[in-house]
Amino acid sequence: MTKQLLILGGGTGGVIVANRLRRMDPELAITMIEPSPVHTYQPGLLFVPFGKGTVEEFQRPLERQLHSGVKLLQTKVESVDINAHTVATTSGDTLRYDVLVVATGATLLPEETDGLLGEGWGKNAFTFYDPAGSAALAKAMDSFASGRLVVNVIDMPIKCPVAPLEFSFLAEAFFTDRHVRDQVDITYVTPLDSAFTKPVASARLGRLMEERGIKVIPSFNTGQVDESGNRLISYDGQEVHYDLLVSVPLHGGAPYVSNSPGLGDEINFIPTDEATLQSLVAPEVFVIGDAAGLSVSKAGSVAHFEGEVITKNILAFLAGKPLPARFDGHANCFIETGHRKALLIDFNTSIEPLPGHFPGPFGLPLLKESWLNHLGKLAFETMYWHALLPGISIPLIGPEMPTRGKGSLAVTEL
Amino acid sequence: MAAKLVSGVEVELNSEGFFANPKEWSEEMIPELAKAEGIDPVTERHLEVIRVMRHEYETKGSGPSVRALAKVSNVPIKELYQLFPKGPAKQAARIAGIPKPIGCI
Ligand SMILES: Cc1cc2nc3c(=O)[nH]c(=O)nc-3n(C[C@H](O)[C@H](O)[C@H](O)COP(=O)(O)OP(=O)(O)OC[C@H]3O[C@@H](n4cnc5c(N)ncnc54)[C@H](O)[C@@H]3O)c2cc1C
Secondary structure, eight states, X not given: OOOEEEEEOOSHHHHHHXXXXXXXXXXXXXXXXXXXXXXXXXXXXXXXXXXXXXGXXXXXXXXXXXXXXXXXXXXXXXXXXXTTTEEEETTSOEEEOSEEEEOOOEEEOGXXXXXXTSTTBTTTEEOSSSHHHHHHHHHHHHHOOXXXXXXXXXXXXXXXXXXXXXXXXXXXXXXXXXXXXXXXXXXXXXXXXXXXXXXXXXXXXXXXXXXXXXEEEOSOOEEEEETTTTEXXXXXXXXXXXXXXXXXOOEEEXXXXXXXXXXXXXXXXXXXXXXXXXXXXXXXXXXXXXXXXXXXXXXXXXXXXXXXXXXXXXXXXXXXXXXXXXXXOOEEEEEEEETTEEEEEEEOSSSOOOSXXXXXXTSEEESSOBHHHHHHHHHHXXXXXXXXXXXXXXXXXXXXXXXXXXXXXXGGGO | OEEEEETTEEEEXXXXXXBSSGGGOOGGGHHHHHHHTTOOSOOHXXXXXXXXXXXXXXXXXXOOOHHXXXXXXXXXXXXXXXXXXXXXXXXXXXXXXXXXXXXXX
16 A cells, blocks of 8 residues: 655755655655745745845745655644554544654744743844744834844854854944944844853854954843833843844744644653654654754754654664664754854764865865855755755765865864 | 763763753753752752753754743843853753754854
């Protein structure tokens, strides 16, 4: 009998899995559930507030990103029954699966922070983490010429943990180009004890922030936003005033997870094996991308590296064989630092981001600002639509992290 | 890594003060570990949170983040900060003798 593979979500991870499996096993019946007719290139949302592109330019019809033979159901998941192996949709259907791939990503939860959705939301408080917010912020940025811009991460985990830092760097360049930099104070408010999660990269990024005159307020746990008074208030009573707030709201797994007994953890992410990407809740449930409760960063590059591992393991599972592939937590990202420069970091769960070059000695400079990396960040979009989503392996960039071309771990060298 | 004497027992702590070997921990160490975090006296409410922390680690292999801690312990985040002012997840994890919760990394 034909095996039924059901993919929940048609974002980065869902599309990668569908297209890869379609090529690896044309016999498999693949169905995807996704409510949105368009697929968004989310890294593009970082640029929209600075007038570099519109949301529509970063969106394409989902159907066209899928290989023929992948069946797309345009509806929403209502709940999953991991014992009966069925998924209920909001349109009233029940679908059975042999293997389920959860790829429903992370959901923004601005409503979980007191006051964030108050009277200032959409006036002088925004997020660039979703398409509508990013477009609205573009208007606010365009008319902001003096005062204090605060970029605030409420709590981890968030998607692409470097994106709010990049936003701060791009804002610095944006106001410099507009000759109002001296009128605008840029302050970065984070719950972490320094700029970024990984110590080596954090030291480098921290120094860059200082050079660009971006203030950092670390260890600030936002408990409340007082939008009538334009201030952030932390759980321990500290306050930060803002004129324009760019907030990265709390993230959680998709809400249907809480209607699905046994599927998720307290914040609706799916407990998942770090190496095989099989869920820890049921053997026929696999998880890719931001939906997984893993220690790796929530990033598109991670979903890409996971794609190779998870598809091999799914086919082995269907054939009744042990799971052969192992994921090492490989992630990399270009960090836009403004002024047409970017820096590239490459790391996994056990190895820190290191200085050097990627993917080999003559590749792109790691942990150093360069124009090449900025071009790399821009070229990434082309790669995304034409190689990453179709599930083509990019030469030299496999799931295992390359260690050639990297220096030893020494902060003082940076 | 550094060895430290807690309640007369030698235990291994990492550079951030988390237990390297959670098995070395026992409930009797709570008051002394809490004092080192500036928490004195330890109330019943503190103990509730510390026990949840320990239990979560023992059943799931890692301690919860602040948000998850609030959900499993039914103690609101605001109160968690009143109980453990320097960061509930980290402080309760140190007192519960478990490694740094993944959510805080
Ligand atoms: C501003 C910004 C900048 C970023 N920059 C970078 C970057 O430079 N580099 C990088 O690597 N990553 C970046 N990322 C992160 C990257 O976009 C995500 O990590 C990646 O898209 C994760 O893929 P995913 O498939 O797990 O989730 P997503 O791509 O978010 O897809 C999840 C899908 O599930 C669907 N879904 C949700 N609920 C349901 C339901 N109930 N039923 C059916 N479907 C549902 C959603 O509609 C969505 O299409 C950025 C993200 C943002 C927001």
